Amino acid sequence: MAEAMLYDVVVLGAGMAGLSAARSLAETGRRVLVVEARDRVGGRIFTRRAGSETVELGAEFIHGRPAELWALVAEAGLTTVERTGDRVVFSGGEVCVDEDGAEEEQEDDPMFAPVEALKDYAGPDLSFADYLESSGVAPELRGAALGYVEGFNAADATQASSVALGAQQRAEDEIEGDRLWHIEGGYDLLPAFLAERIRASGGEIRLNTAAASIDWQPGRVEVRTSAGHFRAAQCIVALPLAVLQAGGVAFQPQPAGLSTALGRLREGPVCRFTLVFRTAFWRSKPEFEHLSFLLTPESRPGVWWTAHPGESATITGWVGGPRALPLLELADDELGARACTILAEAWSLPMALLRAELLGVHRHDWQADPYALGAYTWLPVGALDAPSAPETLAQPVEGTLFFAGEHTDTTAHWGTVHAALRSGLRAAEQAIAAPRFQNLRLF
Known part of the structure; x- marks a missing residue:
């Protein structure tokens, strides 16, 4: 076997966490290698071009105003559009339009009010389901709140931490997290911009290269992959939570406390798909002219959104949490037929018309993807008990191993692109600050 290639830092994973870490390190002159199992960069950012349409199969929105993410968008010279428009609820055969629903106050909405109240919750950590019962929310109102928490967080409400949900709500308020841009x-x-900056600074990115194991000791790492061995003084592990939980990469030796910390977190399932139509036919009806979000609470999916204020003739359906699992079993044509049935009823249009207008169904099963094994992180009861699971994962290991990814975020923004980006920047800073970084010529 050929001699292993030598680097200062090997980064596992070319999602936003790994890329942001690698970019920071490469621009300081470090010899950086990014190892990525996929044939592309981006991780759970996955964009498909379907004719003239741009379809997101993973992350889609910028949530609020996270400083690091907006700084990167500006540096890359990208254009953003804020999501505006109406929230329409179709329930019991009736259409209710909340004009400019994105700006609507949520404290009195039965779907959002119990979650908003968690911002001030100071009691013991309960599951969200138990919290609803103990806080006296009327049984007939619990369903909407449970559906919201499970759908938005891809979580099981019978296990999801009320303390973590409260922390998340406070964190979102700080960045106006209810505002969305694409x-x-x-x-x-x-x-793609981050990858270009890495290469421009002398860093390497190897695609189609799956990491199998990390043999390490303080100040020395050997990463074994499908394309050979790579040695370095440090390694940043920016792989998804569920991949690490499944033992997708073996550590020799296993860092103390790693398995326990990983086991205190959960990766949730999501079924999201985008329907591409010939025309944005819904705009022909006045009540849907400015449609942004459509809620169909009696159906699955129960959450939909358009590209408003854009002109794209697409509608995305979304189900998160345990209710997503049955839909993930459906074939694309079955999912398309189910969606058209729901939307035809909401718009009082013939089913045949929608089927004729439908050009395609686009989706990616993140649960079945071996390099993701889930959509994003949620926190069960006890995950924030000191020391919290994210805080444990965010700690350097012997100045040699560093972990990044949205599951390691310590600012309560789990499950977001900006959490992944921020974690990568943090891991790079830790690697640079480690004392062993001054003595890298070890091989």
Whole structure:
């Protein structure tokens, strides 16, 4: 076997966490290698071009105003569009339009009010389901709140931490997290920009290269992959939570406390798909002219959104948490037929018309993807008990191993692109600050 190639730092994973870490390190002159199992960069940012349409199969929105993410968007010269428009609820055969629903106050909405109240919750950590019962929310109102928490967080409400949900709500308020933007031309332009900056600074990115194991001792790492061995003084592990939980990469030796910390977190399932139509036919009806979000609470999916204020003739359906699992079993044509049935009823249009207008169904099963094994992280009861699981994972290991990814975020923004980006920047800073970084010529 050929001699292993030598680097200062090997980064596992070319999602936003790994790319942001590698970019920071490469621009300081470090010899950096990014190892990525996929044939592309971006991780769970995955954009598909379908004719004239740009379809997001993973992350789609910029949530609020996270400083690091907006700084990167500006540096890359990308254009963003804020999501505006109406929230429409179709329930019991009736259509209710909340004009400019994105700006609507949520404290009195039965779907959002119990979650908003968690911002001030100071009691013991309960599951969200138990919290609803103990806080006296009327049984007939619990369903909407449970559905919201499970759908938005891809979580099981019978296990999801009420303390973590409260921390998340406070964190979102700090950045106006209820406001949404998308990147014109596709979210994948952002990881592509980072990859270009890494290469321009002398870093390497190896695609189609799956890491199998990490043999390490303080100040020395050997990463074994499908394309050979790579040695370095340090390694940043920026792989998804569920991949690490499944033992997708073996550590020799296993860092103390790693398995326990990983086991205190969960990766949730999501079924999201985008329907591409010939025309944005819904705009022909006055009540849907400015449609942004459509809620169909009696159906699955129960959450939909258009590209408003853009002109794209697409509608995305979303189900998160345990209720997503049955839909993930459906074939694309079955999912398309189910969606058209729900939407035809909401718009009082013939089913045949929608089927004729439908050009395609686009989706990616993140649960079945061996390099993801889930959509994003949620926290069960006890995950924030000191020391919290994210805080444990964010700690350097002997100045040699560093972990990044949205599951390692310590600012309560789990499950977001900006959490992944921020974690990569943090891991790079830790690697640079480690004392062993001054003595890298070890091989």
